Amino acid sequence: MDLGIRGRAALVTGGSRGIGRMTALRLLEEGARVAICARGKEGLDEARGDLARRTGGEVLAVQADTSREADITRLVQAAAGRFGGVDILVNNAGTMSSGRFGALADAALQAQLDTKLFGFLRLIRQVVPHMRAKGWGRIVNIIGGAGKEPDPYMFGSGMTNSALLNLTKSLSTELGEEGILVNAVCPGWVDTALWRKNAEGLAAELGAKTEEEARRLAARKNALNRFGRPEELADAIAFLCSGRASYITGVSLNLDGGRLKALW
Numbered sequence: 001m002d003l004g005i006r007g008r009a010a011l012v013t014g015g016s017r018g019i020g021r022m023t024a025l026r027l028l029e030e031g032a033r034v035a036i037c038a039r040g041k042e043g044l045d046e047a048r049g050d051l052a053r054r055t056g057g058e059v060l061a062v063q064a065d066t067s068r069e070a071d072i073t074r075l076v077q078a079a080a081g082r083f084g085g086v087d088i089l090v091n092n093a094g095t096m097s098s099g100r101f102g103a104l105a106d107a108a109l110q111a112q113l114d115t116k117l118f119g120f121l122r123l124i125r126q127v128v129p130h131m132r133a134k135g136w137g138r139i140v141n142i143i144g145g146a147g148k149e150p151d152p153y154m155f156g157s158g159m160t161n162s163a164l165l166n167l168t169k170s171l172s173t174e175l176g177e178e179g180i181l182v183n184a185v186c187p188g189w190v191d192t193a194l195w196r197k198n199a200e201g202l203a204a205e206l207g208a209k210t211e212e213e214a215r216r217l218a219a220r221k222n223a224l225n226r227f228g229r230p231e232e233l234a235d236a237i238a239f240l241c242s243g244r245a246s247y248i249t250g251v252s253l254n255l256d257g258g259r260l261k262a263l264w
């Protein structure tokens with residue numbers, strides 16, 4: 001299926017590894033021109049080279065920290081300057097705030113809010129004028145299941161993610177008539193560097209002796225009884241970014257192998 005985004009300008013934050021990198025790859029394979037960002041220069045340069053080599057597409061890499069407003073301004077200006085606008089935004093850069101109430105320091109929650117809530121919001125604020133000018137836009141926020149089903153171990157992420165779900169739904173209503181579609185995805189456990197960083201803490205939480213045992217116990221909660229792969233996430237995200245997803249807005253799609261059991 002042709003996704004109908006050939007020539008579109010996309011910005012994928014946190015595109016140097018994991019879900020963001022695979023999403024950038026999918027969008028490039030569909031003929032979009034793609035800007036990626038990350039804080040780490042080495043990983044970013046390696047990703048840019050690899051993505052360009054594998055697809056022959058146009059990739060712009062901008063070193064930026066999305067918890068900083070000035071970096072966001074520089075990033076959006078660079079992408080719009082190179083591509084003549086921004087048609088697609090994948091708000092992905094971020095981490096998890098794991099650990100229970102008793103372990104959560106204000107500074108850790110603030111860092112999570114700065115990156116995911118304010119970072120996502122500011123990026124949207126800066127790309128919307130470009131989308132508005134063309135009467136076409138796609139925004140996909142990469143959130144997380146703890147926003148829908150509070151989990152005491154994911155206390156910080158849960159609070160941030162619930163706010164992002166509200167933001168997504170509200171902005172889908174605000175921007176819909178202008179042809180700008182705003183959706184979200186909620187990953188469960190996905191096999192990335194982020195999972196590996198959290199493996200030790202999750203093992204302690206689950207009473208597991210090894211990372212492998214923690215993985216088995218965590219995966220068992222999913223209907224599919226396994227973790228997700230970044231490319232599986234990327235396929236669904238790229239679809240939501242596409243011309244084919246023209247009547248979908250305000251949804252939050254669970255990409256969790258059946259982890260959440262509620263009806264919505």
Ligand SMILES: NC(=O)c1ccc[n+]([C@@H]2O[C@H](COP(=O)([O-])OP(=O)(O)OC[C@H]3O[C@@H](n4cnc5c(N)ncnc54)[C@H](OP(=O)(O)O)[C@@H]3O)[C@@H](O)[C@H]2O)c1
Binds near residue numbers: 145
């Ligand atoms: N993996 C999971 O199980 C899971 C579950 C639920 C939700 N999610 C969400 O999915 C998104 C992607 O996660 P992932 O698993 O792909 O993580 P990952 O493998 O750690 O990749 C994260 C990417 O974001 C970049 N990044 C992080 N903080 C940034 C910042 N402040 N400014 C700019 N770039 C930043 C990283 O590069 P630098 O470090 O070099 O900046 C990297 O490119 C995150 O928002 C995460 O919360 C993941």
